[in-house]
Amino acid sequence: MIDNDSTPVNPSLTDPVCTRLAQMNRRQILKAGAATLGATTSMTSSAANKGSDSSFLSFNEASVNQGADLKLAKGFTYKPIISFGDPLKPGMEAFDPLKLSEEEQKNRFGGSADFTHFFQDKKDKNKGILCVNNEFPEFAQNPEPEERELAAFHSVGCSVIALQKNSQGEWQVDLNSTLNKRITPTTKAVITGPAAGNKRLVSSASADGIQSAGTFGNCAGGFTPWGTYLTCEENVQTYFSGDVKSHPEAANLKRFGFKGKPHFFSKCDKRFDLQSDAQSPLHFGWVVEIDPYSPDEPIRKHSMLGKAKHECAEMTIDKHGHAVVYTSDDQTFEYIYKFVSKEKYREGNRQHNLKLLEDGTLYVAKFFEDGSMKWLPMVYGQGALTEKNGFKSQGDVLLDTRSAADLLGATPMDRPEDISISPKTGKVYFLMTGNRARNDQRLNVANKVVRGSGHIIELSADHHSDSAKWDFLVICGQDLADDTNSKFHKNTTFPGRFVYPDNGTFSPDGEFWVCSDGYGFPGFSDGFWHCEIEGQRGLTRRLATAPKGAELTGPCFTEDGRNLFMAVQHPASFPNGSFPDFNHLKARSGVVLISKV
Ligand code: FEO
Ligand code: CA
Ligand code: CA
Ligand code: CA
Numbered sequence: 367m368i369d370n371d372s373t374p375v376n377p378s379l380t381d382p383v384c385t386r387l388a389q390m391n392r393r394q395i396l397k398a399g400a401a402t403l404g405a406t407t408s409m410t411s412s413a414a415n416k417g418s419d420s421s422f423l424s425f426n427e428a429s430v431n432q433g434a435d436l437k438l439a440k441g442f443t444y445k446p447i448i449s450f451g452d453p454l455k456p457g458m459e460a461f462d463p464l465k466l467s468e469e470e471q472k473n474r475f476g477g478s479a480d481f482t483h484f485f486q487d488k489k490d491k492n493k494g495i496l497c498v499n500n501e502f503p504e505f506a507q508n509p510e511p512e513e514r515e516l517a518a519f520h521s522v523g524c525s526v527i528a529l530q531k532n533s534q535g536e537w538q539v540d541l542n543s544t545l546n547k548r549i550t551p552t553t554k555a556v557i558t559g560p561a562a563g564n565k566r567l568v569s570s571a572s573a574d575g576i577q578s579a580g581t582f583g584n585c586a587g588g589f590t591p592w593g594t595y596l597t598c599e600e601n602v603q604t605y606f607s608g609d610v611k612s613h614p615e616a617a618n619l620k621r622f623g624f625k626g627k628p629h630f631f632s633k634c635d636k637r638f639d640l641q642s643d644a645q646s647p648l649h650f651g652w653v654v655e656i657d658p659y660s661p662d663e664p665i666r667k668h669s670m671l672g673k674a675k676h677e678c679a680e681m682t683i684d685k686h687g688h689a690v691v692y693t694s695d696d697q698t699f700e701y702i703y704k705f706v707s708k709e710k711y712r713e714g715n716r717q718h719n720l721k722l723l724e725d726g727t728l729y730v731a732k733f734f735e736d737g738s739m740k741w742l743p744m745v746y747g748q749g750a751l752t753e754k755n756g757f758k759s760q761g762d763v764l765l766d767t768r769s770a771a772d773l774l775g776a777t778p779m780d781r782p783e784d785i786s787i788s789p790k791t792g793k794v795y796f797l798m799t800g801n802r803a804r805n806d807q808r809l810n811v812a813n814k815v816v817r818g819s820g821h822i823i824e825l826s827a828d829h830h831s832d833s834a835k836w837d838f839l840v841i842c843g844q845d846l847a848d849d850t851n852s853k854f855h856k857n858t859t860f861p862g863r864f865v866y867p868d869n870g871t872f873s874p875d876g877e878f879w880v881c882s883d884g885y886g887f888p889g890f891s892d893g894f895w896h897c898e899i900e901g902q903r904g905l906t907r908r909l910a911t912a913p914k915g916a917e918l919t920g921p922c923f924t925e926d927g928r929n930l931f932m933a934v935q936h937p938a939s940f941p942n943g944s945f946p947d948f949n950h951l952k953a954r955s956g957v958v959l960i961s962k963v
């Protein structure tokens with residue numbers, strides 16, 4: 367969602383190309399193809415024309431106009447899979463918002479669905495596990511205010527849900543599976559890697575700085591080839607109440623954007639009171655690995671991947687066998703990171719692979735004008751990351767990831783959101799959601815539109831290397847009709863354009879798809895687009911339009927590419943029926959499955 371991500375807290379203003387770019391005419395900067403607004407809406411992509419086997423590629427664009435329901439291109443249909451408050455255990459009653467209690471919510475699907483990943487069973491293709499982020503609290507209508515808040519407190523985190531195909535071949539929740547599980551702010555957790563045991567993590571709630579609890583603010587994520595789910599803690603700062611200035615970690619909290627404004631979480635759990643002896647703000651802002659097949663194991667917060675408002679964790683195995691995870695820090699003027707594991711991936715050795723994200727090297731991205739970029743290592747004792755600048759260990763570097771990246775001179779980006787890796791080419795796509803605070807003085811080579819509405823950067827990467835080549839795939843300009851600052855294929859239609867690209871995904875056949883988060887943007891509605899990366903590069907076409915008030919998030923194709931899981935987050939309520947029930951219930955977020963008829 368668009369929230370406090372848009373308020374910068376990065377004090378760095380230095381970028382060598384800022385001034386010169388500011389002096390250049392914007393038309394000179396962006397010579398790239400301007401869009402043709404009046405083009406027909408009935409074209410198909412060149413990928414479809416080539417006879418690709420994906421049933422999703424050939425469609426006439428969906429309407430830009432929103433209604434109470436999810437709108438899809440003609441020939442597509444959807445079915446709700448699970449929604450906020452639906453049961454995860456057998457014998458539970460159907461969702462009743464008046465009865466939703468704290469204990470009930472611990473066993474019901476969480477709120478504000480975001481990232482999804484579907485692990486299809488390798489042996490039985492009729493089974494699988496759907497992992498879903500529940501980003502922020504969703505409230506039901508329990509008449510008891512305290513119980514209502516406690517239920518909302520437990521509505522965040524993650525939901526792990528077993529699915530199976532029914533006799534009609536449709537995916538549905540398997541309530542009898544013992545793998546169904548909610549992960550909430552109180553679920554048992556541990557910190558791993560160099561920051562584990564750091565005394566800055568010690569409080570009465572964590573005597574050793576290793577034991578931890580819970581996750582929340584879970585935005586996008588990723589998955590590993592050994593079958594675990596990575597969930598990313600993003601906007602964790604809003605949940606802590608109290609005085610930031612007098613806090614022993616005041617500098618750290620300020621750099622992360624903590625304000626200490628009152629929040630109901632501190633009434634539910636004293637860890638969220640910044641003046642409590644149990645305070646634990648440094649326990650959040652991590653990439654968290656969850657093993658959906660071991661529901662009783664603690665979730666693991668990997669400090670080695672840095673502490674930031676992590677949007678996503680996109681993983682691949684490099685040519686030497688190391689695990690590589692790309693991750694982004696979703697706030698204006700923050701950075702893009704890459705982790706490379708110390709040990710190598712061992713096919714089939716799950717116990718070994720489960721340790722891979724605990725040790726390695728974290729890098730931060732710096733982009734150059736000649737189309738190259740560097741990954742700068744964030745290693746304690748190297749460069750500026752020394753005691754002189756306040757770092758006493760690698761753990762300190764990771765606890766203060768943002769400040770360490772400032773010192774290294776990383777490139778401040780326009781809200782780096784999701785990252786996707788092409789399964790065909792290995793190229794990496796960074797989605798920037800835009801930056802209304804980007805002015806003439808703060809332009810840089812990779813973020814060159816004043817008050818930009820987002821762009822997508824393509825990286826031609828050897829994942830192991832500390833350098834790469836980059837280029838723009840799409841630039842969304844300042845507004846939809848802004849040709850001067852935009853880069854779309856000339857055949858992109860007006861409804862086919864997007865702003866604020868947020869989540870990306872690849873279909874199994876290597877086609878790229880994008881969700882937007884441009885809620886309230888004039889003349890725009892959030893949706894889901896195909897984006898061509900070869901052929902008619904930058905041709906974007908709208909497949910789906912979100913229900914009013916909602917954004918679409920967490921797109922994930924099934925292995926056969928014929929179905930698509932999609933989260934519908936924060937839909938608006940209507941008097942005569944709301945998404946997805948269209949009965950007496952208010953609108954609720956959830957996950958749907960989109961298919962071609
Ligand atoms: Fe939760 Fe960065 O979107
Ligand atoms: Ca979003
Ligand atoms: Ca977002
Ligand atoms: Ca997001």
